[in-house]
Amino acid sequence: MEQTQPQAEQPPLLAVSVLILAFNRDAHLRGCLQALERSSDRQRLQIIVLDPGSQNSVTSLQPDFPDVTILRMPRNFGATKALNIGLRTAKADVVFFLDPAVIVEPDTIWRLLAGLEAHREAAAVCPLRLDEQRSPLPQVRQLPNRELLVRTWRSGEEIPAEIPAPKPEEQELVSEYPGRRALMIRLNFLRGMNYFDEHYGEWGADLELAFQIRHAGKKVLILRDVCVTDRGADQVQNLSAADRALLAADRASGVARFLERRAGFFAGLWFRLSAVLSTLVAVLSFQQPAVSWRLFLHLLSGTKIDGSQ
Secondary structure (H helix, E strand, O other): OOOOOOOOOOOOOOOEEEEEEOOOOHHHHHHHHHHHHOOOOHHHEEEEEEEEOOOOOHHHHHHHOOOOEEEEEOOOOOHHHHHHHHHHHOOOOEEEEEOOOEEOOOOHHHHHHHHHHHOOOEEEEEEEEEOOOOOEOOOEOOOOOHHHHHHHHHHOOOOOOEOOOOOOOOOEEEOOOOOOOEEEEEHHHHHHOOOOOOOOOOOOHHHHHHHHHHHOOOEEEEEEEEEEEEOOOOOOOOOOHHHHHHHHHHHHHHHHHHHHHHHOHHHHHHHHHHHHHHHHHHHHOOOOHHHHHHHHHHHHHOOOOOOOO
16 A cells, blocks of 8 residues: 655745844844744744844844844945845735834734735835833824925934824824834835835935825825834934934935935935035034034035945
């Protein structure tokens, strides 16, 4: 009698690829990964940590998280290129962008996935982000117009956001510009826009994504009944004048690129010229001279964070 050979056990079908960009974010990353490891049905998650040349390599965490893929890059290519590398490594049909400061619950990812599947009009969904005192954080933002982009670049402020209004009868809330601290989206949508435009360096890719979602007639929904804890950004101590100038120049490059694509070439050119002139005024009036002079040179050369610095 012929004996049948036992079939090899098939690996579980991956449902979600989690992408965590962790440039110099060691302080929060361990807690983020520990929370993800407690996720129910963990074997259906692909967890990818993107480390674009951190000063303290996150690869030291690998022994504690053997099932996490850590992609260590030789230098800081900027968030946009790093995310594209992660997206091309993703094997699931759905991607969950996650900031290292965000702590998920064991059922967070699956409840978000159920919400994404239930709302076909949504290109992406987000959880309600709470601080460590369990109070809602500002996360409802509109797509900024040109005036707001220029004003916030000059002031160095973030695009303003509102705290979700308490409306228990409405479990979903639309946010035009959600960012990517905790954002779940279908990979096909990102492939359809040919991933992120690498003319953006560190700043601007999530703004472009928000525009593309609106342009496609889709929405980003905040699911009020799915909550995560956001411990906030790592405190950066003694950021050097050179780093501040580089970050400001990269943001200027991102604003200019977005305006070029969405308002025309001359809108982007006008912003670049106005940024150079306003920075020159700061140089001549000795306003933060260590930063202003470096920023002026960066703006003249069109510098962005792309690994060439």
